[in-house]
Amino acid sequence: MSEPLPLSIQNNRRLEKWLRFDADRTLRLAVGKVEIGQGVLIALTQIAAEELDIDVACVNILSGDTADAPDEGSTSSSQSIEVSGRSVRLVSAELRQRVLGRLAQRLNCSPADLSVEDGSFLLDAQPTGHDYWSFVSDADFAADIEGSAMPKPASAYKVVGQPVPRKDLIAKVSGAAFIHDIVRPDMLHARALRQPSRNAELVSFDEAAVRRAAKGDFKVIRLANFVAFVGTDETVVQRAAVAAPAHAKWEGARVLTQAQQEAEWFVTQPSDDRHVGDPIPASVSGTVVEAFYSRPYVAHAAMAPSCGLAEFRDGHLSVWSHTQGVYPLRNSVADILGLKRENVTIRHAHGAGCYGHNGADDAALDAAIIAQQMPGHCIRVQWRREEEFGFEPVSTAHKTRIAVELDAAGKPVDWTTEVWAGPHVQRPIFGGVMLAHEALPNQPPPARAGDPPEANGGGGTRNGTPFYDVAQKRIIHHLGLTTPVRTSSLRGLGALPNVFAMECFVDELAERAGMDPVAYRLSILTDPRARHLIENVAARCDWANRGPVGTGKGLGLAWSRYKNKAAYACVAVELEVDQDIRLRRVWCAADAGLVINPDGAMNQLEGGIIHAASMTLKEQVMFDDQGIASVDWASYPIMTFSEVPEIATEIVHAPDLPTLGMGECTFGPTAAAIGNAVAHALGVRVRDMPLTRERIAAVLARG
């Protein structure tokens, strides 16, 4: 039986939704996946250009548009090339087959005698005088996509596999390029006064004081507990928004405690408990060892505070957003505002890298709410820095326990990973709520705790099952039913805290067995692709001469296969611990099957390393009684240029194997490699992230 069609095609069977030849000798490729800095658009462009044999320069891509592009859900979970890429390949191959089939009939030849060069058709390598633009007709688009056309073999690729430069970066080094830079007719600037929490009631608001502080004219829009300032002068509405919280009195806001800031808090909370995998054995014969690891709440901390534009004209709402999913956002906005879904259009515009579900969708809803109140204008909402840090959904704190039964040789025979965390995904389609909706008269019910199913890689359970040769393994997942602050998806979901725990614990098991950590890993791992990467990195980082424990210099290594089914990555980190941890060098090897654009892939692998290193060493969302207190870059520091180590990355090419999503694959291994290197440098293990000076000192003090 053949593989089922990718979901993107199942949901979008019309060819014209994907491909269109335009009169200026270009191809318009429309896709549902969007650019979030990961370089997906050039990769999808290369795939279409390859299958159709047209120049990459002739492809114009439209991405994320509920009026004109296919519905491909969200751009998340490293699925874009696996799902959208496969779809674009099949769709392009099918159009090519249809067109050449018709041309073969016309020329009374076999389709096998035809070829395509730069969009022109050749018969036995001689020009036919036809090309896509002269010959393609409605007939080629008449039937639904079958997905049965055979794409090119990898051996014939000319464009796929090449480091083709991105087209969008040109604007981004020259001037206006982002949603923040869009100017529309009748545009007004807007800012919101944020409800401190669900159920907080605005009991008094000193508008006169805010007007004095703003030093200019603006309009106040108020709907229940949603308040916005709207005007022609952005400076004035910004001043109003900055001044407003001090002149607003709320009642019924939730009060947070310091204890809620740590992952440990979830252990004491009601949870939805699940058991995935083998049953717990009735009796234990070997030694059982266990350890607890944790990661606190962390922020997406996008460089750009979120932005949304919306205009309501003649009963139709048009919204511009840097959302990860235009269709899900359209449905949410329409439902919240009481509009028919066909009367709402969402168009994607580029924002800063988001790394998951940040404030993007919420800013779009803010703009839409205001636009509905002020028809005929384009409303541009620009979140403030403290608003992005304070009100975006953050990634849940996450505690992992690993308990392993060892045989006489110190090898694991039974493995339990136990996780306590809040929801890792709370997009509205997974039971989450949009921020401003909670302030509106039609306030939704509270968010429902949920997590992606195991088939999609899980959330809190992601990468919780070891890829090692262990006879029996299971995950026990305690999904916290409520969280003190809104949580949702951030790069890799539970993979980073779970791989941190697991790969640090494997080093601990190796030490207990009296074995070298790399040799120990290889002794319990048969997967050849994983073994190859570990051997590759160990050789490059001179693992054999790693040196003794406790010198202040550390070398650590870790690996994982993302979601246990996507790309493989192995990372080694060399560092020094004085008072702080200084990363010196990083080596990485990754295997993602067929790589569409190796330069883009390298960029993603290295970006993941730096992002994960920043999180592991520095990042924690802090609470005070009113909410999130780390609302600027001083209280939420991230890695700086001087702190970034030298990184040497290698892609192990496997062009005949299917593409594996790789945007998140270096994330967990980097965190664990740092954990292992710190343990090597100090001779003690720090199991709670971030590995700050204070946490290291506390562990050293305990001995």
Add this chain to the structure above:
Amino acid sequence: MTIALSVNGRAVSTTADAATPLLDVLRNHLDLRGTRYGCGLEQCGSCMVLIDGKPDYACSREIGSVAGRAVTTVEGLAAGDKPHPLQIAFLEEQAGQCGYCLSGILISAKALLDRNPTPSRAEIAAALDGNLCRCGAHPRIIRAVEKAAAMILQGAAS
């Protein structure tokens, strides 16, 4: 009250009140949207511009304090149709992911190369420490600045 200054070599004036941030004047009054809002707190560098050749934060500089000064934004890096070597090098190295930080980084890098044409890797990193990049494009960005430095030196020698 009109405030006059030079932006990218062009004399401009604005009627914005003197306390308006330079960033808002550039973006909303002068239609130069390459200078970006990131934090408004002088912490991230997204809004970096050159004022009389020195890098500064446009988010917190009041326009009144820039009267009569020369401001350079990312739009002013190219010489006519000819991109600045930094822009060429950043594209050649594909030195960015989302790109939101890049205009500020290009400005900081230009200020560095103007005063130190042959910076070491550590000097480049130190010069960019006022600019945050969240995507982790740092190694490429440093490589691109090194490349641009070499291009500028080569151009000066030829």
